[in-house]
Amino acid sequence: MVHRIFLLGPQGCGKGTQAAILSERLKIPQFSMGQLLRDAAVGTDNLAERIRVIQSKGELVPGNIVAEVLRARLHMPDCANGYILDGFPRNQDQYDSYAEHDKPTAVIVIEVPREVSIERIAHRSRTEHRTDDTPDAIRRRLEIYDQDTEPMINHYRSQGLVREVDGVGIVEEVADRIYGVCTAQGGC
Numbered sequence: 001m002v003h004r005i006f007l008l009g010p011q012g013c014g015k016g017t018q019a020a021i022l023s024e025r026l027k028i029p030q031f032s033m034g035q036l037l038r039d040a041a042v043g044t045d046n047l048a049e050r051i052r053v054i055q056s057k058g059e060l061v062p063g064n065i066v067a068e069v070l071r072a073r074l075h076m077p078d079c080a081n082g083y084i085l086d087g088f089p090r091n092q093d094q095y096d097s098y099a100e101h102d103k104p105t106a107v108i109v110i111e112v113p114r115e116v117s118i119e120r121i122a123h124r125s126r127t128e129h130r131t132d133d134t135p136d137a138i139r140r141r142l143e144i145y146d147q148d149t150e151p152m153i154n155h156y157r158s159q160g161l162v163r164e165v166d167g168v169g170i171v172e173e174v175a176d177r178i179y180g181v182c183t184a185q186g187g188c
Contacts, residue, residue: 003028003082004102005188006089008153009110010145011138012117012124013167014174018110019086021175026182030084031073033094037061040069067097074102091148095155106188107156108178110167117142163188 003026007019016032023030041051047068054061074083082105089095112120121138156162163181167174182188 001082002080002105003084003182003188004104004106005082005084005182006104006107006156007084007086007110008088008107008149009167010112010114010117011141012120013110013112014120014171015086015110017171018167018175018178019084021171022178022182023084025175025179026082026084026188028082028084029078030086032086033066033070033088033090036069036073037066063093063097066094067100070098071101089149089152090144092151095152103159104156104161106163106182107153107161108163108165108181108188109153110165110174110178112167114142116168 005022007015007022007030009015019030019032037051037055041048041055047065050065051061051069054065070088073079085104089098118138153162165174165177165181169177
């Protein structure tokens with residue numbers, strides 16, 4: 001079975017950790033758009049230069065460029081049996097750019113209460129010395145998730161693609177819940 005899985009949830013829900021575990025279990029690659037764009041920006045071609053200019057201004061990379069980078073990555077041989085996209089799509093522009101050429105087989109939403117997200121991000125900030133995890137930045141990212149990403153989840157929910165998973169608990173418990181959703185009838 002070919003898996004085209006989107007893993008979504010608010011900041012601090014554990015998307016990156018869970019995507020890596022699910023990738024190992026399903027034997028398919030996982031990646032985030034942020035990492036794909038950072039990787040693409042180090043090139044020497046025109047696309048890399050455009051991405052660097054946009055990022056240097058602190059702006060979001062537009063959907064047409066995101067789509068170009070994503071399509072190139074999805075056509076690589078290791079994606080033949082599927083992939084896991086961590087934290088994508090984040091907004092309508094990204095939703096539209098992906099929908100033009102493909103459709104996910106499942107959208108897994110890791111649900112955690114707001115206070116858990118904030119606590120986890122604060123812990124990450126202390127242990128990883130992340131300068132981008134200020135209280136104001138955390139609140140703003142969670143607001144953006146509510147405003148921009150929740151509507152994308154609702155689009156996929158109306159298509160019957162959303163699988164909601166409780167993200168509270170130790171990493172292994174949440175990983176088992178996600179894997180259980182993927183292996184259940186009608187899974188991922």
